Amino acid sequence: MKLASELKDFCERLGHQFSQPELLIEATTHSSLSSATRSDNQRLEFLGDRVLALVIAQALLNKDKEASEGLLAPRFNALVRKEACADVAVQIDLGSALKLGRSEMLSGGRKKIAILGDAMEAVIAAIYLDAGFDVAEEVILRLWGGRINAAKDDARDPKTTLQEWAQGQKMPPPKYVEIGRSGPDHAPIFEIEAQLSNGGSASASASSKRQAQQMAAAKLLEQVDT
Incomplete structure (x- = not known):
């Protein structure tokens, strides 16, 4: 063949x-x-x-x-x-x-x-x-x-790290809310906001909800003391 x-x-x-x-x-x-x-x-x-x-x-x-x-x-x-x-x-x-x-x-x-x-x-x-x-x-x-x-000692994905941080602060798990969607129906871009119960939040956009959630979590982690 x-x-x-x-x-x-x-x-x-x-x-x-x-x-x-x-x-x-x-x-x-x-x-x-x-x-x-x-x-x-x-x-x-x-x-x-x-x-x-x-x-x-x-x-x-x-x-x-x-x-x-x-x-x-x-x-x-x-x-x-x-x-x-x-x-x-x-x-x-x-x-x-x-x-x-x-x-x-x-x-x-x-x-x-x-x-x-x-x-x-x-x-x-x-x-x-x-x-x-x-x-x-x-x-x-x-x-x-x-x-x-290059594997780091702490190689957890951002969503896992953010959730563990929230638990350590006696907070409920972060929420991920779709706040926007753009682009054509066959190739949408999702805008997701990661939200903490203390009011902290960060948003990110990507071609998949999962990727946007990870990116938003990573941005929010930069704002908190992990």
């Missing part, structure tokens, strides 16, 4: 040539384009998530042999969460290799965090099935290497 030119170019950026190219085709096919004759990448995403988790967990243990589980857990979560996978996907321009349905393509699917993150996990699974764990591990460590080395 021959790969289309965009997938061949992607293999160069990925640093892996597939002996079973059908695995890469499946990994880059979004559910919006799946059919009776074309499988989407959801099953591979399920497997890739587990392969990534094992590699990152082992890498963190090897990097800091004295760290407690309490320190390792937030570092691990920061490295395997959807935003981190999407960031790596952007780094190797996975978006340009994705196969999307027309509506998803028109709505900016090649840049959506959820789609990119899921596809990155599916690609990891495809490598694992194509060449085994050692090769998958090598690719992950190469792509995530700088992030692993």
